[in-house]
Amino acid sequence: MNQTETVTKYLFLVPLEKKGSHEAPVIHMRKIAFGYSTRCNVKCAHCVAADPDHVPARMALAKAKDLIEQMAGAGVSGVSFTAGEPLLYMDDILELIGTCRKFALYSRLVSNSFWAGSAEEASAVVMQMKAAGLSQLRLSYSRWHQQNIKRDNVLNAAKSCEAAGLDYFISFVTDFTKEDDGYEDFLRKNGLRFFPEPMIYSGRATDFERLPLRTDFQENRCAMNPYVDPNLDMYACCDAGSHFKRTNFFHLGNLNSSSVEELFCKTENSVLYNAIRNVGISTIASFAGFRTRDIVGYRKCELCEKLFNSPDNLELLQQGAEGGLAAWHR
Numbered sequence: 001m002n003q004t005e006t007v008t009k010y011l012f013l014v015p016l017e018k019k020g021s022h023e024a025p026v027i028h029m030r031k032i033a034f035g036y037s038t039r040c041n042v043k044c045a046h047c048v049a050a051d052p053d054h055v056p057a058r059m060a061l062a063k064a065k066d067l068i069e070q071m072a073g074a075g076v077s078g079v080s081f082t083a084g085e086p087l088l089y090m091d092d093i094l095e096l097i098g099t100c101r102k103f104a105l106y107s108r109l110v111s112n113s114f115w116a117g118s119a120e121e122a123s124a125v126v127m128q129m130k131a132a133g134l135s136q137l138r139l140s141y142s143r144w145h146q147q148n149i150k151r152d153n154v155l156n157a158a159k160s161c162e163a164a165g166l167d168y169f170i171s172f173v174t175d176f177t178k179e180d181d182g183y184e185d186f187l188r189k190n191g192l193r194f195f196p197e198p199m200i201y202s203g204r205a206t207d208f209e210r211l212p213l214r215t216d217f218q219e220n221r222c223a224m225n226p227y228v229d230p231n232l233d234m235y236a237c238c239d240a241g242s243h244f245k246r247t248n249f250f251h252l253g254n255l256n257s258s259s260v261e262e263l264f265c266k267t268e269n270s271v272l273y274n275a276i277r278n279v280g281i282s283t284i285a286s287f288a289g290f291r292t293r294d295i296v297g298y299r300k301c302e303l304c305e306k307l308f309n310s311p312d313n314l315e316l317l318q319q320g321a322e323g324g325l326a327a328w329h330r
């Protein structure tokens with residue numbers, strides 16, 4: 001039986017009662033991953049941000065400032081500068097960080113540390129970002145990043161943050177193989193604050209070989225931070241989901257023709273998006289008829305893609321969303 005047939009079968013078997021009124025309303029914290037530019041100075045082999053037909057783009061600075069003001073007006077509380085390498089446009093980004101501070105928004109910046117070749121260089125950049133009002137720096141690190149950027153750059157950047165009192169953490173992208181042990185040891189030996197990030201097999205990493213996986217039956221709920229790209233297209237997911245081109249399931253609209261408020265409401269009011277946040281991808285897959293033994297063999301974004309980047313599965317899930325999925329809870 002193929003997956004579509006399985007979905008069809010189960011959508012007609014689900015119970016139809018509505019959720020109980022005792023459940024608390026969901027409160028959404030509005031945050032945005034802000035893609036001012038998708039240009040990068042390196043070409044990491046695993047980059048999730050780059051499709052094969054990737055053409056770098058950049059927002060107009062005045063538009064970006066205006067957008068941040070609109071975001072603040074729509075109740076957004078945090079902006080994360082991401083996409084390509086934000087600090088290729090250092091002066092612009094400092095202005096945008098300043099705009100966040102003006103409107104009391106939490107600001108985070110994701111960087112590959114190319115600018116931290118020495119302790120002095122790192123300190124100069126960190127001091128400027130702190131003076132502009134940056135709340136937190138997130139440093140990318142992995143055996144793929146470090147083919148392009150020396151790992152001492154990441155160390156310099158992190159130590160400069162510690163010295164300057166700027167909050168930071170290192171995002172350690174890993175595929176959980178032994179090859180990463182030395183990279184993890186480096187972080188531990190230097191006492192750096194890091195969090196492991198599972199590799200996402202999307203973008204340039206789509207065809208990477210992957211180890212078979214067996215986990216517990218995890219819910220795989222996903223917070224789904226929205227993402228706006230330099231063309232002002234806004235997506236409900238800032239990771240692999242923004243590349244689900246077969247269905248464009250996570251595309252919310254374009255900010256040239258819709259307001260920030262409209263597009264946030266769209267992501268907050270969608271039954272399927274809320275199911276991803278609240279019941280999790282594994283439960284949706286189970287509801288859709290995926291065998292439990294198969295579900296535990298998928299990574300979260302892979303399973304998400306199976307469900308939502310398949311036109312057939314998506315159509316059937318959309319049909320079943322109101323009547324069945326909304327009631328599919330313990």
Ligand code: SF4
Nearest residue numbers: 040042044047084112
């Ligand atoms: S992973 Fe980050 S640093 Fe590497 S190419 Fe992509 S955007 Fe640039």
Ligand code: SF4
Nearest residue numbers: 222237239241301304
């Ligand atoms: S699980 Fe789905 S919604 Fe969550 S990050 Fe992956 S692709 Fe995006």
